[in-house]
Each structure stands twice: as C-alpha cells, then as structure tokens.
Amino acid sequence: MAELVRVAVDAMGGDNAPAEIVKGAIDAVNECKNLKVFLVGREDDVNRALSGLTYEKERVQVVNATEVIEMAEPPVMAIRTKKDSSIVKGMYLVNHGECDAFISAGSTGATLVGGQVIVGRVKGVDRAPLAPVIPTRKGPALLIDCGANVDAKAHHLVQFAKMGSIYMENVMKIKNPTVGILNIGAEEEKGNALVKETFPLLKNCPDINFIGSVEARDIPAGTADVIVCEAFAGNIALKMYEGTAKTMMGVLKEGLTSTFKSKIGALLALPSLKKSLKAYDLKQYGGAPLLGLKGLVVKTHGSAEAVEVKNSILQCVTFTEQNISEKIRENLASD
Amino acid sequence: MAELVRVAVDAMGGDNAPAEIVKGAIDAVNECKNLKVFLVGREDDVNRALSGLTYEKERVQVVNATEVIEMAEPPVMAIRTKKDSSIVKGMYLVNHGECDAFISAGSTGATLVGGQVIVGRVKGVDRAPLAPVIPTRKGPALLIDCGANVDAKAHHLVQFAKMGSIYMENVMKIKNPTVGILNIGAEEEKGNALVKETFPLLKNCPDINFIGSVEARDIPAGTADVIVCEAFAGNIALKMYEGTAKTMMGVLKEGLTSTFKSKIGALLALPSLKKSLKAYDLKQYGGAPLLGLKGLVVKTHGSAEAVEVKNSILQCVTFTEQNISEKIRENLASD
Numbered sequence: 001m002a003e004l005v006r007v008a009v010d011a012m013g014g015d016n017a018p019a020e021i022v023k024g025a026i027d028a029v030n031e032c033k034n035l036k037v038f039l040v041g042r043e044d045d046v047n048r049a050l051s052g053l054t055y056e057k058e059r060v061q062v063v064n065a066t067e068v069i070e071m072a073e074p075p076v077m078a079i080r081t082k083k084d085s086s087i088v089k090g091m092y093l094v095n096h097g098e099c100d101a102f103i104s105a106g107s108t109g110a111t112l113v114g115g116q117v118i119v120g121r122v123k124g125v126d127r128a129p130l131a132p133v134i135p136t137r138k139g140p141a142l143l144i145d146c147g148a149n150v151d152a153k154a155h156h157l158v159q160f161a162k163m164g165s166i167y168m169e170n171v172m173k174i175k176n177p178t179v180g181i182l183n184i185g186a187e188e189e190k191g192n193a194l195v196k197e198t199f200p201l202l203k204n205c206p207d208i209n210f211i212g213s214v215e216a217r218d219i220p221a222g223t224a225d226v227i228v229c230e231a232f233a234g235n236i237a238l239k240m241y242e243g244t245a246k247t248m249m250g251v252l253k254e255g256l257t258s259t260f261k262s263k264i265g266a267l268l269a270l271p272s273l274k275k276s277l278k279a280y281d282l283k284q285y286g287g288a289p290l291l292g293l294k295g296l297v298v299k300t301h302g303s304a305e306a307v308e309v310k311n312s313i314l315q316c317v318t319f320t321e322q323n324i325s326e327k328i329r330e331n332l333a334s335d
Numbered sequence: 336m337a338e339l340v341r342v343a344v345d346a347m348g349g350d351n352a353p354a355e356i357v358k359g360a361i362d363a364v365n366e367c368k369n370l371k372v373f374l375v376g377r378e379d380d381v382n383r384a385l386s387g388l389t390y391e392k393e394r395v396q397v398v399n400a401t402e403v404i405e406m407a408e409p410p411v412m413a414i415r416t417k418k419d420s421s422i423v424k425g426m427y428l429v430n431h432g433e434c435d436a437f438i439s440a441g442s443t444g445a446t447l448v449g450g451q452v453i454v455g456r457v458k459g460v461d462r463a464p465l466a467p468v469i470p471t472r473k474g475p476a477l478l479i480d481c482g483a484n485v486d487a488k489a490h491h492l493v494q495f496a497k498m499g500s501i502y503m504e505n506v507m508k509i510k511n512p513t514v515g516i517l518n519i520g521a522e523e524e525k526g527n528a529l530v531k532e533t534f535p536l537l538k539n540c541p542d543i544n545f546i547g548s549v550e551a552r553d554i555p556a557g558t559a560d561v562i563v564c565e566a567f568a569g570n571i572a573l574k575m576y577e578g579t580a581k582t583m584m585g586v587l588k589e590g591l592t593s594t595f596k597s598k599i600g601a602l603l604a605l606p607s608l609k610k611s612l613k614a615y616d617l618k619q620y621g622g623a624p625l626l627g628l629k630g631l632v633v634k635t636h637g638s639a640e641a642v643e644v645k646n647s648i649l650q651c652v653t654f655t656e657q658n659i660s661e662k663i664r665e666n667l668a669s670d
Contacts, residue, residue: 255611265603
C-alpha cells in the first residue's frame, strides 16, 4: 500500500462547522483509501459531529484545539496570539511534517497569513498566490492570484504563471496549459504599468505556454487555462463572477416563478436547466489552493458544505501524490 | 421654445454603422423636439442611410468627414493624423461650441484620447473618467472609472466620486447617491495601497455620501449608486459583468433547448423570463459618458443598434439641459 496522504482539516472554520466539515472529511476518508484526516478543533464538538458516522478509526484522528479564529479578527494578530486555535494548530501539523496539507473554510486572511508565516514558502518562491479553480464554458481554469498578495511586482506574476501551469498540468491534467495575463484589451500595448512590464517577461518565459492578454469578458468563455493577475484585480474578477452568477440566478428564478404559465414551464424545463448549470457550480472543484508553500494549504468557501469539503480534501491527495511543491521548487529554483 | 441641444453623432463608428447609427439618431430627433443632430461621416453613406426616413430636416445636419478611424488603430496616432475622420471632426464641433455633445460607437481608445485632447477637460478636472451606467437589482449604478485612466492616483479617485455623484443625482435623478470604493473586502484596513490611501479622503469628503468599501460580488445586487475605482480594476469588473451575463445566457439557452420537454417549458416560461431579464439589458441606459470634459462625450457599445444610439443621444440632452459640465466645474473648483 502507498503511504497515506495526511490532511489536517480545520473543523471549526466556516458557516457550517463543525457538522458539515466533519461530514465532508469522513466522506473523503470513505471515498479514498489512501487518506488520513486530522480533525483539528474543540474535541467535544468534533466528537459530537463524528458520532453516528461510520469510518475506519485509524484513518481519522481528532486534534484538540481550544480556540477559534473568528472571521472578523485582524489576521496577523489572530495568528500571533491564538496559538491554540484550529488554524494555527493545523498549520503547525504541516510545518512539523506531521501532515501534508491543511484545509480551512474559516478566515481567509488568517489562512493566507498562517500559510506564509507558519507553513512557509518553498525556497525560491517570493510570494504564495491564492489560486481558485473556476468553471468556464471549456472546463476548469485557474485564476492566480485572487487575493493573497496585493500590489505584486512583475517577477511575482511570472512565478504565478509557472506555479499555475504546474498545478493545471499535474492536478487538473491539462496538457501544456495555456497562460494568459488579465488585461483591459487584447493588444500588447494595452494595460497598466504592471501588465506592460510583465507581458514581455511572460512572452520570453520558456517554461509556459503564453498566449497573451485575456480580457475579463473572455474568462467565462474559457479563453485560457491559467489566468495570471495581481491579487486586487484577480479578486475583483473572481467576486464579480460569483456575484453576477448569483444575481442572474435570482433574476432567472424570479422570472420562472412570476406567473402560473411560467411555473408550469419551469417544471418542464428544470431538469435540463439544472444539468446545464451544474457545470457552473463553483463548489465542484473544491477550494482555492495557496500555491508555493512547503505543504498545501487550501481555502474553501465560508459557506462550504460536506461535498465541497470532501472535494477539497481529495484535491489535497492529488496535489501531494503529484509532488507539486517539489515540482514548483525545482522549476523556480532555476530562475 | 428652449434652445436646441446639439449632438454630434459619429455616423461611421461601430459594427452597425452607418445604418443603425443614423436610424437611432433620427429616432431620437423624432422623440425629442428639443434636439438637433449632426451626422458626421462620409456624406454619400450617411445620405443613403437617411433616405426613406422621415424627420424634420432643419434638426438633422450632415457633416462630411472622409476618413474613418478603425477599431485596431493606435488611438493617439489616429487622432493626430486622421484630421478628416468622423471622430476628430465630431469632437471639434464640440470644441468649437457648435455642438454640446458627441457620441461614438467606434474606437474606444480614439474616443477617450480625442475627448481629452480635442474637447478638453473642465478647469479643475485632472482626469476625465469613463463612467458606464450599469444595471443592478436595485436599479442603475455608475462604475467610474472603467478604462480611461489606468494607474490613477488617490486624488483622481476623489474627483471621480464627486463627478459620479453629480451625474447620478442630475441625470439619473437619484437623490444623495451613495458612493462606495471598489475593494477586496468590507473592512477599512483591506485593499491595495491606492484604496488605503483613497479611503480616508473619501470618508472626509463633505460633498459625497460615502458608504465605505464595496466588494465586486455586491455590485450586481446594487449596494452603491456610484462605485469609484481605478480604471484597470473598473474595466475588469465591467467586462466580467458583461462576460458572465453573456455566458450564463448561453448556458441558460442551451439548457432550455436541450430536450423536447425543456423546449415546451421554455415556450411557456419565456415571456416572464424575458421581462425579468430585460432589467439587465446593458443597452437600456445608453452609452458610457466620459465625464469632466467641456462638452459631453459618450461611448456606446461597438455592437450598438438604433435603440442604444437613441438612448445615448437622449442621455446627452438631459446632461446638457442639467448643465452637468458647469456643475462639475463649480464643485471641483472649490478643491
């Protein structure tokens, strides 16, 4: 049997903790024989969530952590002072080599800060980007960076492009993934100072399959497999994607239920409609990895339910088995 | 009778020029008695488009311009060299006081550059932002700036906030419009260097109704009437809005037509669905004004058809009658 992949799970983070988090973790353990999970959180709460669930006891371990970092807490201070929180303890399991990965649906800020200061970056990586996999008309794409490092420099973006390519090739199995830079026009002379400085660096980078600028309007259509961006712009693109999809669904629902006739129509059309829209469910790909760290850190949505938690954990298994951190270290060391 | 509002129209710009542009202009003339349009373009082409249309001859004037600026041309060079193009001639009509406003569905770059260098900025305005009105769940909102000035500074964003407030209050008739700054989190300490520098300036600005940070995901829900942003971020938010809506509509259509049952359902639900979705038609508000110029310049979509052209022209009438440029001059002169 291969060595078990060990994933630490923040059992206390997110809107549905601990019940959905614990359930998702157990679902992952039951689906993947090559996995052990460490449920980090208040022992009593975690054990209560575990009661009634069936699983192999030796592949599930509860790690007691008495504190919880709340969503609104300033992240740096929280990481520094709450040493017995589920996030800090989970991160240390990775730092000490007791776990390969850590996932949390809790505070994004604390997860990002903890990843950088506790887990630590791979040698050669200057900044660790948050890189969610998003759905497009042509399949999954990686938006890198979406919030970890505002005001990044051009050479950081080049590293993001390399790390993103390695992730998409090895975890999402897209051969020679295309890389675009998020821009406000398709022409090479368009863009802000950062994009203009980064463009030629990407163009001359032999390790990636660079295809030029990608406009935000082309992202949902699936124009590139990896979209490189500075975190402020990337976060806006990601949130606008989520917000527009949510609003459109609301409008759609309103339209379908506004009259008796439309309700009958909705009943008839719903199965086909759901099937088409399922491809746009942001939860199917699991959470957003924080790349370039010594272990994998994954941030899932605060609203994550069991299925997203399960997918995020399975993503950690592929990541670890594919030895992504080592591949990133090798690739970036050659800079 | 009040003085006529005089609007110069680029009859050669956009995918549907000159036919749809000319038709939209004539529709506007027929709808608004207080309007005269100047159709700028190749005389023969414009006259051919006019033939068969009914209108008051003295309120429609054709201005011959033999050249056309193409979409792909570098804007600065095009404005400098194509002196007899519809964009350059139309802009000079405003600069010389022969027209109050100019609209184009042609090259965005040339329209932005021409606006700044030919029409010219109002005294006190440092940069002229492109500010499209976008639909939200709660009605129209203004996204300012969406592409005119990348890498703007904090004091520019404060001017955008003031100009946007004046526009929404006077043209869109929203009393004491709320102003938010586009950010990657709701907390005051979030953001990049530019947002952190701008936030306290907006907070302490007595002329606007500042409500703090707005996340991109909250824009479609209608969280603020005016959303202030640097052009690169604003352009990404706008294009992502358009791109996601377009992709979602495609997915929706695919779902509704995939089976016999869903097609029947679609037939029944379509009238209600169309009614709900109509509120999200980007074309209803006309084009995006370039604010802070001595006359109004409006950029409409390259794909604009007659109805959008008409709405853009009517928007110019309100703008001119409300004396917005003068209000901006007075407000910004006090800085």
